[in-house]
Amino acid sequence: MSNTRDSRSLSPHIALIPSAGMGHLLPFLRITSMLLSRNCTVTLITAESTVSAVESSYISSFLSQHPQVKHVDIQPIQLHSNPTSNDPLFLQFESISRSFQLLSPALSSSSPPLSAIFTHLSMASIITPIAAELGVPSYLVSSTSTKFLCLMAYHPVLIADPDKLGNSSTELTIPGLTPFPISSIPSPFKNPDNIFTRSILVPNARALSKAKGIIVNSFDCFEPETLEAINNGRVLEHSLPPVLPIGPLESYEIKKEKSHYMTWLDNQPEESVVYVNFGGRTTMSNHQIRELSKGLERSGYRFLLVLKCSEVDEEDKDDLKDLVGDSFLERTRNKGMVVKGWVSQQEILEHPSIGAFVNHCGWNSVMEAARRGIPMVAWPQIGDQRVNAEIVKNAGLGIWESKWGLGLQAELVCGEEIEKKIKEVMENEKLREMAKKVGDEARKYTNIGGRSEKVLKELVEFLQK
Ligand code: UDP
Ligand code: UDP
Numbered sequence: 453m454s455n456t457r458d459s460r461s462l463s464p465h466i467a468l469i470p471s472a473g474m475g476h477l478l479p480f481l482r483i484t485s486m487l488l489s490r491n492c493t494v495t496l497i498t499a500e501s502t503v504s505a506v507e508s509s510y511i512s513s514f515l516s517q518h519p520q521v522k523h524v525d526i527q528p529i530q531l532h533s534n535p536t537s538n539d540p541l542f543l544q545f546e547s548i549s550r551s552f553q554l555l556s557p558a559l560s561s562s563s564p565p566l567s568a569i570f571t572h573l574s575m576a577s578i579i580t581p582i583a584a585e586l587g588v589p590s591y592l593v594s595s596t597s598t599k600f601l602c603l604m605a606y607h608p609v610l611i612a613d614p615d616k617l618g619n620s621s622t623e624l625t626i627p628g629l630t631p632f633p634i635s636s637i638p639s640p641f642k643n644p645d646n647i648f649t650r651s652i653l654v655p656n657a658r659a660l661s662k663a664k665g666i667i668v669n670s671f672d673c674f675e676p677e678t679l680e681a682i683n684n685g686r687v688l689e690h691s692l693p694p695v696l697p698i699g700p701l702e703s704y705e706i707k708k709e710k711s712h713y714m715t716w717l718d719n720q721p722e723e724s725v726v727y728v729n730f731g732g733r734t735t736m737s738n739h740q741i742r743e744l745s746k747g748l749e750r751s752g753y754r755f756l757l758v759l760k761c762s763e764v765d766e767e768d769k770d771d772l773k774d775l776v777g778d779s780f781l782e783r784t785r786n787k788g789m790v791v792k793g794w795v796s797q798q799e800i801l802e803h804p805s806i807g808a809f810v811n812h813c814g815w816n817s818v819m820e821a822a823r824r825g826i827p828m829v830a831w832p833q834i835g836d837q838r839v840n841a842e843i844v845k846n847a848g849l850g851i852w853e854s855k856w857g858l859g860l861q862a863e864l865v866c867g868e869e870i871e872k873k874i875k876e877v878m879e880n881e882k883l884r885e886m887a888k889k890v891g892d893e894a895r896k897y898t899n900i901g902g903r904s905e906k907v908l909k910e911l912v913e914f915l916q917k
Contacts, residue, residue: 464567464915465493467559469552469579470593471572472499472545474732475816477507479595479669481514483570485704488518490912495522495562497555499548504541506732506794517707524558526551537647541733545574546651552578560586567915570667573604577655580662589664589915591696596815597843598670598678598695600836602626602687607641607657609688617642627688628681635854636838661691665911669699669819671897671904674847674890698908700823700894703798713756714799716789720754723807726874727800729758730858731814734833737860738775745776747870748788753807753878755788758795801826808877809850812858813840822849823898825891827884829873831865833858848886851877 466487470480477498484494498511515523528547537543552575559566559582569590571579576592583590594601606626610616616624623631640646640653660666672679675697681687682695717725726748730736736744741759748755759775772792773781781790800806801820810829811817818840821828828850830841841852851873856865877883897904 462916463491463493464912465495465562465564466915467495467497467562467566467569469497469555469569469571469575471574472507472548473541474504474507474510475814476572476574476595477510478816479593479701480570480572481510482701482704483593483667483698484514484521485518486698486702486908487912488520490909492912492915493522493564494520495524495566497524497526497552497558499526499528499551504544513706513708514704517705526555542648549575549578553582555579556582556585559588568664573601573656573660573666574652575656576659576663580659584662590662591911592660592663592666594666594668596836597818597840598668598675598682598697599629599843600815600839601666601668601695602629602678602682603632603637603641603839604653604657605660605682605688605692607653610641611644611654628684628686629678632839633842633854636842638835661693663693665693666695667911668695668697669701669815670697671699671822671894672697673893673897674699674822674849675843696907696911698904698911700819700898700904702898703802703820703823706796706799708796711796711799713789713791713795714803717756717800717803717805720805722804724754725805726751726753726755726808726810726878727758727806728755728810729795729797729800729817730760730812730831730833731817732794733760734812734814734858735760735860736858737864739864740858740862741775742777743864743867744870745780745784745790746867747874749780749784750867750871751874751878753787753874754805755784756800756806757788757790759790759792760794808874810874813837813844815840818844818849822847822890823894825849825888825894827851827877827887829877831856831858833862847890848883849890850887851883 468480468484470477484496487494515521529550531547566588569579569583569588570593573592573594580590622634624634624637625631640648643649679697748757772790776790801824806826809821809826810831813830813832828844830844830850830852832838832841844850845852857863896902
């Protein structure tokens with residue numbers, strides 16, 4: 453394709469290519485909306501989801517509310533060989549990665565010609581070569597913390613020197629950063645033969661240097677040390693492109709009928725409700741759910757408890773009554789609401805009745821809480837979540853009990869301990885003040901003239917040229 457853009461066509465044309473999972477899709481929809489409000493032309497390229505009805509419904513409602521977005525819908529390629537994993541999202545990821553390998557013709561015939569391609573970090577190894585072939589700059593969008601991004605970027609150095617992650621080490625040191633406790637490093641990172649490590653982490657870590665920039669949903673004063681170190685070449689000298697913090701990402705307006713839990717929140721006093729949600733796909737044992745409900749009830753605070761019982765929405769068939777018990781629902785009828793399945797978290801966190809957030813520290817959730825200055829009880833499980841939880845604690849947005857586990861194999865955290873943490877986050881004025889300050893800073897960063905807003909503005913201006 454001829455990529456010489458007419459100097460008079462001032463609005464850049466950006467193709468956005470998210471990957472599988474709500475935690476990856478939502479930041480892309482937010483960035484799309486932020487680009488539209490900065491007069492960009494946007495093409496959104498998605499693959500039909502075979503596993504998550506929520507994903508498909510978010511894409512179609514976003515498109516109907518933003519008719520100016522050009523949409524390319526890719527049919528995922530069916531995987532016929534032996535499945536490499538039994539994780540449905542992983543398989544979905546593999547099949548859409550393969551279909552994206554065939555994207556060149558659609559991208560090269562874009563009109564007006566593309567100014568840039570934005571794709572998720574997990575697609576770096578597939579999309580950066582296609583972009584290079586087309587002569588279009590590619591930008592990677594990270595949906596994790598900058599500190600975890602550093603860990604991924606540094607991974608090729610780590611596997612080349614197994615001593616760094618040896619059994620006797622208690623800490624992992626990466627130049628320029630405060631050391632990581634070994635317990636915060638996801639186990640696949642230590643195992644080069646793991647399917648996730650082999651097929652996603654290693655190729656993508658190697659492809660980071662091929663991008664023109666890495667867009668992160670973070671802001672300087674939330675991760676000051678890391679952003680400073682990575683952008684001054686102290687983490688990996690010469691091999692990383694600039695990291696562009698534009699967070700916390702702006703939410704976009706969701707037009708839909710009011711949900712029953714929003715009506716319930718309308719009737720609760722300001723900052724009185726403890727909101728509990730462990731993200732799109734984090735599940736816990738039924739025993740742990742009972743202890744969690746006990747903790748909430750014992751704390752005496754109002755609560756909105758959202759439960760998911762399977763990693764994929766369509767399989768979620770357990771009944772609420774079986775999860776928390778009939779009598780719990782009866783006893784707490786005036787104090788709390790329990791919802792099973794997917795809720796609109798963005799709307800909930802923006803509601804004035806929310807006083808605290810108990811969460812697994814998925815990075816999108818962390819940034820959504822930071823935007824509103826809502827104090828968190830961090831209760832991480834896998835992947836990047838323990839690294840994120842430490843950032844939450846250090847930034848003053850919440851508390852983290854590092855001994856708590858959450859997965860099906862984890863040791864049970866009892867109701868009394870949970871009660872204590874909920875009381876602490878609702879009653880400790882200093883903590884609440886600190887979290888509010890984070891929210892004030894987040895607003896300063898994203899308002900016109902703020903640092904995050906400027907980074908995005910300058911990027912759009914650059915792509916305009
Ligand atoms: N989310 C939501 N409703 C839910 C669960 C999650 O709207 O019931 C949103 C949440 O606001 C966030 C994203 O889905 O934007 C989940 O991403 P995150 O990084 O927090 O966690 P993940 O689910 O990817 O572990
Ligand atoms: N991760 C991991 N093992 C897994 C899945 C994820 O170590 O089985 C790590 C991985 O490095 C990834 C991070 O956790 O970048 C966040 O996971 P991912 O981006 O897949 O999910 P998200 O939380 O963003 O939805």
